[in-house]
Amino acid sequence: MNLPRQNFDAYVFSKQPGYDEPTFRKEFAKAMALKTVVIYCYDPRVVDIPAAVAREFGEVHPGDIITDAQGNKIATTRSLFEVVVAGGRAIDALRSVTVAQHLFGIKNVVIVHHTYCGATSFTTDGIIDAHKHEHDADISAIYERESISISDFETSLKHDTRLMRESKGTPQHVNIYGYLYDIDTDELSLVVEDKGLIPA
Template identity: 55%
Template structure:
C-alpha cells in the first residue's frame, strides 16, 4: 500500500503554505459557496444558483501536459447538508474563504424539504426514545428543523454573518427553491456597504 500522506500538498518538495494559497486560488477560481439540502429532488440547485449569479458550474478539470488535474474552471462550490442549514456548512465556508477568498455565500432551502416534516422538540424526543441519546445540547436548537422558510433563511444568513470565519465583505444571500417549478426566490440579500466599510 502506498503512503497515502505522499498525496498531500504539504508533502510535496518546496511546499510553502504562504506561497501555495495564492497559486491554489488561481488554479481553482471559486467565488461562491452554496449551502443547500442533500435531497436528490433538489439536485439542480447548484446549476440554478450558478445561472442566477453568472457563475460557472459544474465546470471542467484543467490538465497539465502530463494529464494531471491541476485546476478547475468552476466558480461555485456546493456544500450539501441536511435541510440546507448553514450551521452544518460554516466550517466549509471558513475553509473556502481561507483558500480562495470567497466573495459570496448562498443558502438555499427548498419546498417540501424533509426538515419541514418534524419539529426540533420532536426529533430530540425521538432520539431519546428510539436511540437512548440526548441530542438537545448537541446542535443549535434553531438550526435543526424548518418551521417557516422565511425565518429559517433569515436565521441561517445571520448564522453565516455572525461566524468569525466569514469576513465582513462577503455577500450573503438566502433563497427559496421550488422543486416542482425550478423557481428561485430571493428572501435574504445581505450585501455589505463597501463604500463606507
C-alpha cells in the same frame, strides 16, 4: 480488503519537498476560479439548485476540470462550489465557508432552502424525543434548536443568513443571500439579501 502499501504522505501537499505554505496558498487561489458558495439540501430532488443559482449569479457550473501534460487534475473553471447538507442549513456549512475563503477567496454565500423539504416534516422536540427513545442519547445540547428543523422558511432563512454573518469565520466583505427554491418549478425566490462591507 487489501491493505494499501503506498506511502500516503506522497499525496499530502504539506509533505512535498520545498513546501511553503504562503506559496501553496497563492497557487491554490490561482487554480480555482471560486466566487460563490451555495449551501443546499441533500434531497436528490433538488440536484438542480446549483445550476439555478449559477444562472442567477452568472457563475460557471459545472465548468471543466483542467489537467496538466501528465493528465493530473490540477484546476477547474467552476466558479460556484457546493456545500450539501440536511435542509441546506447554515450551521453545517460555517467551516466550509472559512476554508473556501482561505484557499480561494469568495464573494458570495448563497443559502437555499426548498419547498417540501424533509426538514419541515418533523419538529425539533420530535427529533430530540425520538433520538432519546430510539438511540438512548440526548442530542438537545449538541445543535442549537433553531438549526434542527424548519417550521417556516422566512424564519429559517433569516436565521441562517444571520448565523453565517455573525460567524467570525465569515469574512465581512462576503455578500450573503437566502433563497427559497420551488422543487416543482425550479424557481428561486430571494428572501434575504445581506451585502457585505466593501473592503477599505
